[in-house]
Amino acid sequence: MLEVNGLHVSYGQSEVIHGVSFDMNQDETLAIMGRNGMGKTTLFKALIGVLPSGAGSIRLDGKELSGLPAHKRVAAGLAYVPQGRMIFPNLTVMENIESGLETARTRKVPREIFDLFPVLLDMRNRKGGNLSGGQQQQLAIARALVTEPKVLLLDEPTEGIQPSIIKEIARTLNDIREMKKIAILVSEQVLSFTMEIADRLTVIERGEFIHEESRATADQAKIASYLAV
Numbered sequence: 120m121l122e123v124n125g126l127h128v129s130y131g132q133s134e135v136i137h138g139v140s141f142d143m144n145q146d147e148t149l150a151i152m153g154r155n156g157m158g159k160t161t162l163f164k165a166l167i168g169v170l171p172s173g174a175g176s177i178r179l180d181g182k183e184l185s186g187l188p189a190h191k192r193v194a195a196g197l198a199y200v201p202q203g204r205m206i207f208p209n210l211t212v213m214e215n216i217e218s219g220l221e222t223a224r225t226r227k228v229p230r231e232i233f234d235l236f237p238v239l240l241d242m243r244n245r246k247g248g249n250l251s252g253g254q255q256q257q258l259a260i261a262r263a264l265v266t267e268p269k270v271l272l273l274d275e276p277t278e279g280i281q282p283s284i285i286k287e288i289a290r291t292l293n294d295i296r297e298m299k300k301i302a303i304l305v306s307e308q309v310l311s312f313t314m315e316i317a318d319r320l321t322v323i324e325r326g327e328f329i330h331e332e333s334r335a336t337a338d339q340a341k342i343a344s345y346l347a348v
């Protein structure tokens with residue numbers, strides 16, 4: 120359902136993503152693993168449309184998305200949880216979630232959001248900035264989910280999150296997939312996390328995919344060697 124073909128992304132004259140291709144099925148989780156600076160964030164920004172891409176195509180259920188502005192890609196079914204979460208610290212939890220509704224088909228926060236994240240219901244009147252890192256990550260995921268996406272993109276969701284909470288985020292993503300049957304594309308450096316959620320793991324190095332394995336048969340030592348500095 121998501122098909123990316125020969126995608127190139129540049130900053131000015133400097134090309135950072137050199138013709139990346141991959142496919143995802145509905146209800147599948149794909150992890151893109153790579154060290155700092157290998158191009159994960161650049162790829163995600165180009166997929167959601169906050170950075171323009173050059174040659175190549177991004178198709179969702181056959182519809183070409185490259186060239187469309189970000190809000191049209193969201194309307195088509197992509198949702199994005201950026202690196203660093205980027206929640207609004209001075210808005211309440213509820214206001215943060217509602218900010219995702221601008222491009223949503225409905226005007227009301229779906230009840231199931233609070234089934235997935237009960238802590239956000241308890242904290243709905245608190246300022247986003249007063250939440251812990253893990254709670255802010257839940258909030259950023261909740262905000263993305265209100266648009267009822269077909270594909271959820273998460274850029275390094277475990278960054279700056281303590282290990283016990285990382286396990287919770289893995290559980291949440293597995294619950295989301297179970298409940299919503301959506302595709303989840305995640306960029307990461309933490310292999311133990313992606314081994315809990317991903318069906319396939321692919322390694323990005325200097326803007327190219329260089330290695331792919333399914334979780335069932337993954338050679339973890341090999342993947343870890345690509346992630347070692």
Ligand SMILES: Nc1ncnc2c1ncn2[C@@H]1O[C@H](COP(=O)(O)OP(=O)(O)OP(=O)(O)O)[C@@H](O)[C@H]1O
Pocket residue numbers: 130133135153154155156157158159160161162202275
């Ligand atoms: N605004 C920019 N202008 C020019 N080059 C950039 C810009 N942002 C990133 N780059 C370069 O693009 C390359 C890929 O960076 P990117 O942020 O996509 O990597 P990453 O894998 O997401 O790493 P990190 O985990 O550190 O964010 C790096 O060489 C980086 O220096």
